[in-house]
Amino acid sequence: MNAVEIEAAISDLAFQPFDAAEFPFAFLAAFGNKDTALKRLRTGNNNSSDVPGGVLQRNNIHIAVCVEGNVGQTxxxxxxxxxxxxxxxKFILATDGLTLEAEELLSGETIACAYSDLPNHFGFLLPLAGISTIKEIKDNPIDVRATSKLNKLYVELLSENPDWASSERRHDMNHFMARLVFCFFAEDTDIFNDEGLFTRTVEQMSERDGANTHEVMETIFRAMNIKTDERVNARPRLPVWANQFPYVNGGLFSGSTEVPRFTHMARTYLLHAGGLNWKQINPDIFGSMIQAVADDEERGALGMHYTSVPNILKVLNPLFLDDLRAQLTEAGDNERKLLNLRKRMARIRVFDPACGSGNFLVIAYKQMRGIEAEINRRLGKTQLGSEIPLTNFRGIELRDFPAEIARLALIIAEFQCDVLYRGQKDALAEFLPLDAQNWIVCGNALRLDWLSVCPPTWTGVKLVANDLFSTPLDQTEMDFANEGGETYICGNPPYLGSTWQTDEQKADLQAIFAKRTKNWKSLDYVAGWFMKAADYGTKTNAAAAFVSTNSICQGSQVPILWPLIFGTGNQITFAHTSFKWANLANHNAGVTVVIVAIAKQNGKAKRLFSMSEDGATIEKQTDFINAYLVSGVDVIVSPISKSYDIRGLMEWGNKPTDGGNLLLSSDEREKLLRESPSADRFVKRFVGAQEFIQGEQRYCLWIEDEEREDAEAIPELKRRIEAVAKMRSDSKAAETRPAAAFPHRFRQIQSTAKVHTLVLGAISSENRDYLPCGLLPSNTIISNKCYAIYDAPLWNLALIASRLHWVWIGTVCVRLEMRFSYSNTLGWNTFPVPLLTEQNKADLTTCAENILLAREVHFPATIADLYDPNNMPENLRHAHERNDEVLERIYIGRRFKNDTERLERLFELYTKMTAAAAKAKPAAKATKGKAS
Structure with missing residues (x-):
């Protein structure tokens, strides 16, 4: 269950009559516990509570229902x-049906409330559902509660008005929801001069069955689009009860005032939503949640879209807010410096070209207003109005509803800041009517001209259709100059790897990259935003920082994307290395991301942020950050088809493409050999990444050409060979069909070993401290899910098993989420190895032997068992540490201090290695030409 669903379930529970016996189980069900788990608790099988009336769920909560007035003691x-x-x-909870108290045992935090008020505290208990508790939700759950109520209303209205769900009318429905949000907020913040005016009017003037609710609301909406001095002549005349509503304008209530028809239940949901205290709404939280209400695909993830303020500030602080705060500190109480900073801030534009519901823009606005308020305080002018216009916060959003919510969120943020810093009276005096200037554009950010949406030397935009909520795309005519202003581009664009892109999204990337590189099809969708930002930065005083999948700074995408960006004169000015971009999803399910900022070269120190093992942020200042987010040399690692030295040749394993007919499980092998013992000569052990790491047993048929006739004399082998032939000949893949001519063999055979095979899984977990590699006997067939070096010198294993190699491939190879996706051409052939003496090789061979011997002591433990970071045997860890020490002394004469130092040295050696190879090639060609 997600946060919104849990809130709804808790609200339902609190609304129902209290049932002491049933409460613990109903409570646990509200947090997503399955019926089977609850049944075991009911029967007492899993309930080990030692408190009267108690229900104890292991690793979760201890609940007790008590007699009236005994909650504290319980x-x-x-x-x-x-x-x-x-x-x-993790939690304890006691209630008597009148009051409720709960405590989070680790932190010691508690809640105490009336039982009926439990829904207002549900955020405190979200960890019971495996959901990370975000402070803003924990302290103020109104945003989730409001989203829950509006979602129920939205679904009910679409059920009653199916035509409003059509593509033709979806905008009308979304616009109606935006009007509702405004009305709920306005009636609770004195904007309507009468608390609860909207909800109370609907309740009083509409029928209980909802039959005329739409008519009442249409009249209210119409009133808010008529100026007060024009209402006397309005036709039809406004009823007295509607005349209480102020003129709002700003396009929010212009155009059609049509409202969908209401049922009794829809009217009830509307009144419940209006009964919440919307004064407490956080526009940065609520906007990101409510955008999912109107999206069929996203509604299943309702409440999971909120990104915490600390994560957003990881982008905004180093992008420009840190600099503003530093200037504020430097200014002290100097009036001239304070006024200069205030003037500078008034000309700053923040531009999010994938703004969604406006999270980044709202947070940026609120942070800047806070700095401005401190300036005013130091100047002794706390009642001074803000010089930071909303029109300086620009955005592009593909979908119309999030774009509307972004505008509304900024309007709400402005009003709340005015109340906070200037007082309620001044805030109300200037709030209505709404300004009709438009600053959020609805369109495809990768197709629009960013210079038109956010021009370099202008602040305002001329009114278009006198409508704040229209979405003009041509904004080249501006109201007044903003010479010398700064533009900061930020956001969290859609990532989408090449496999998951639609045809339209591929066309977007093609329009940006096709004339620049022929390899653009491999890029993630987010790369389009980086390229557009780099181009924008060549014409403006701008810097950009985006949240992105870490894959754009790893592996094959780096040599495609980053030379193009660096070629525009942009550099990476700051970056956060890989971390989890968490949200409100169950189990804190966040994608692994980086934050990368680019700007034109300015000579300033670059800032590189990383996360320590205990979760603390570490900052390093450096002269240069390369495309792999490593300080040091400017280098792009390109695939190398063959290594430059005498290390072993690493190849893919063998690919069967057989429909499973050449592969056998342990049971299938035993059955085959039991029925046909002579088949033993054709059966070999088959090892892929899963088999190697997890110790699983699989086998394959390995039949040489000259053995085919003997193999087909065995009925089961003949059946399998014929099945392979049919599967390949029927294949849709053109490259597979010719292999039907040799169905007894794997489709792709790389090599086989005479002595042994050094094997390495192609995909492996990043949680292990070392890459899973090992030595297998020569008669083992290696799968295409592994890489192999056949008959390799054993010192090769010492290289692959080292921390140095782990760090290298984690940086230059592709990652799947955080898992390593190994590559022989990017990971092995590019790995910089200094010239090794015979003694070096002998020492490394000994280290490799010691690692293998340490593993043997723990037979039959698997690689997964042995390399579990929490349970790695001491003798094995010691063998690896000895291997690292021997190898690193070969590199720099001592152990490296940390991974950062390792990478800096490796990139330095890579640069020298490739430079030497480049010089050697022309010399070789010249020698060859002379001889001929």
Missing amino acids: LKALRASPATAKAKA
């Missing part, structure tokens, strides 16, 4: 309970 008993500690409960 909570104390739960806290002291040995069963609570033994079951490692």
Whole structure:
């Protein structure tokens, strides 16, 4: 369950009559527990509570229902309970149906409330559903509650008005929802001069069955689009009850005032939503949640879109806010410096070309207003109005509803900041009517001209259709100059790897990259935003920072994208290396991302942020950050088909393309050999990444050409060979069909070993401290899910098993999320190895032997068992540490201090290695020409 669903379930529970016996189970069900788990608790099988009336769920919560007035004592008993500690409960909760108290045991934080008020505290308990508790939700759950109510209303209205769900009318429906959000907020913040005016009017003037609710609301909306001095002559005349509503304008209530028809249930949902305290809405949170209400595909993930303020500030702080705060500190109480900073801030534009519901823009606005307020405080002018216009916060959003919500979120943020920094009276005096200037564009950011949406020397835009909520695309005519202003581009664009891009999205990238590189099809979709930002930066005083999948700074995408960006004169000015971009999804499911900022070269120190093992942020200042987000030399690692030295040749394993007919499980092998013992000569062990790492047993048929006739004399082998022939001949893949001519063999055979095979999984977990590699006997067939070096000198294993190699491939190879996706041409052939003496090779061979011997001691433990970072055997860890020490002394004469130092040295050696190879090639060609 997601946060919104949990809020709805908790609200339903609190609304129902209290049932003491049923409460613990209904409570746990509200947080997503399955019926089977609850059944076991009911029967007592899994309930080890030692408190009367208690229900204890291991690793989760200890609940007790008590007699009236005994809640505090019961909570104390739960806290002291040995069963609570033994079951490692995270929370304790006690209630008598009138009051409720709960405590998070790790932090010691508590809540105490009326039982009916539990929905207002559900955010405190979200960890019970495996959802990371974000402070803003924990402290103020109104945003989730409001989203829940509006989602129910939205679904009910579409059910009653199916025509409003059509593509032709979806915009009308979304616009109606935006009007509702405004009305709920306005009635709770004195904008309507009468608290609860909208909800109360709808309740009083509409029928309980909802039959005329739409007519009442249409009249209210019409009133808010008529100026007060024009209402006397309005036709039809406004009823007295509608005349109480102020003139709003700004395009929010212009055009059609049509409202979808309401049912009794829809009217109930509307009144419940209006009953919330919308004064507490956080526009940065609420906007990101409500955008999912109107999106069929996203509604299933409702409430999972919120990104925490600290994560957004990882982008905004180093992009420009840190600099503003530093200038504020430097200014002190100097009036001239403070006024200059205020003037500078008034000309700053923040531009999010994938703005969604406006999170980044809202946070940027609120942060800047906070700095401006401190300037005013130091100047002794706290009542001074803001010089930071909303029109300086520009955005592009593909879908119309999030674009509307972004505008509305900024309007709400402006009003809340005015109330906070200037007072309610001044805020209200200037709020209505709404300004009709438009600053959020609805369109495809990769097709629009960013210079038109956010021009370099202008601030305002001329009114278009007098409508804040229209979406003009041509904004080249501006109102007044903004010479010398700065533009900061930011956001979290859609990532989408090449496999998942639609034809339209591929066409977007083609329009940007096709004339620049023939390899653009391999790029993630987010690369388009980086390229557009780089181009924009060549014509403006701008810097850009985007959240992105880490894959654009790894592997094959680096040599495609980054030379193009660097070629525009942009450099990476700051970056956050890989971390989880968490949201409100279940189990804190976030994608692994980087943050990368680019700007024209300015000579300033670059800032590189990384995460320590304990979660702390580490900052390093450097002269240059390369495309792999490493400080040091400017280098792009390109695939190398063959290594420059005498290390072993690493190849893909063998690819069967057989429909499973040449492969056998252990049971199938035993059955085959039991029925046909002579088949033993054709069966070999088959090892892919899963088999090698997890210790699983699989086999394959390995039949040489000259053995085919003997093999087909065995009925089961003949059946399998014929099945392979049919599968390949029927294949849709053109490259597979010719292989039907030799169905007894794998489609692609690389090599086989005479002595042994050094094997390495193509995909492996990043959680291990070392890459899973090993040595297998020569009669083992290696799958295409592995890489192999056949009959390699054993010192090769020492290189691959080292921390140095782990760090290198984690940087230059592609990652799938955070998992390593190895590449022989990018990971092995490019790995810089210094010239090794015979003694070096002998020492490394000994290290490799010691690693293998340490593993043997723990037979039959698998690679997965042995390299579990929390349970790695000491003798094996010691063997690896000895290997690292021997190898690193060969590189620099001592152990490296950390991975950063390792990477800096490796990139330095890579540069020398490739430079030497480039010089050697012309010399070789010249020698060859002379001889001929």
